Amino acid sequence: MSGVAKQAGLQVNEVYGVATFYSYLPVAPTGKNVIKVCKCVPCSLKDVPEVVAGIRKAIGVAPGQTTADGKFSLEMVNCIGACDQAPAMMINDTLYGNLTPAKIADILSTY
Ligand code: FES
Known part of the structure; x- marks a missing residue:
């Protein structure tokens, strides 16, 4: 998420907010x-x-x-x-x- 945030010019918390909105995008190992x-x-x-x-x-x-x-x-x-x-x-x-x-x-x- 840090890499995506840096690449997109966003804050990490903004990327985290999008990534965690959908339950089909895991943000931790499953x-x-x-x-x-x-x-x-x-x-x-x-x-x-x-x-x-x-x-x-x-x-x-x-x-x-x-x-x-x-x-x-x-x-x-x-x-x-x-x-x-x-x-x-x-x-x-x-x-x-x-x-x-x-x-x-x-x-x-x-x-
Ligand atoms: S409310 Fe739609 S599947 Fe459970």
């Missing part, structure tokens, strides 16, 4: 598989806390963290465009909708 759980209202109204609890139980880290083996990162993100399948999450580029805590272990076992 795990091999990035789990992005939608935190917006339509999903939140349909059991997101229970889904996140299931993920936390399965991989042992909280949102914003990466597992010690680097296999998974867990992030809470804004709408991923699957509101009709709420609650929804993405793992890397794959969408999973209509989630329930019971589905989480099966989904994660494929990674």
Whole structure:
């Protein structure tokens, strides 16, 4: 970000503000598989806390963290465009909708 700021004639905080606006632009190292759980209202109204609890139980880290083996990162993100399948999450580029805590272990076992 310092290099980009210098090249563009901007302050580093301006570059940081743009880089962190989109959840799809990581500004720190992530795990091999990035789990992005939608935190917006339509999903939140349909059991997101229970889904996140299931993920936390399965991989042992909280949102914003990466597992010690680097296999998974867990992030809470804004709408991923699957509101009709709420609650929804993405793992890397794959969408999973209509989630329930019971589905989480099966989904994660494929990674
Ligand atoms: S509100 Fe969750 S995918 Fe749109």
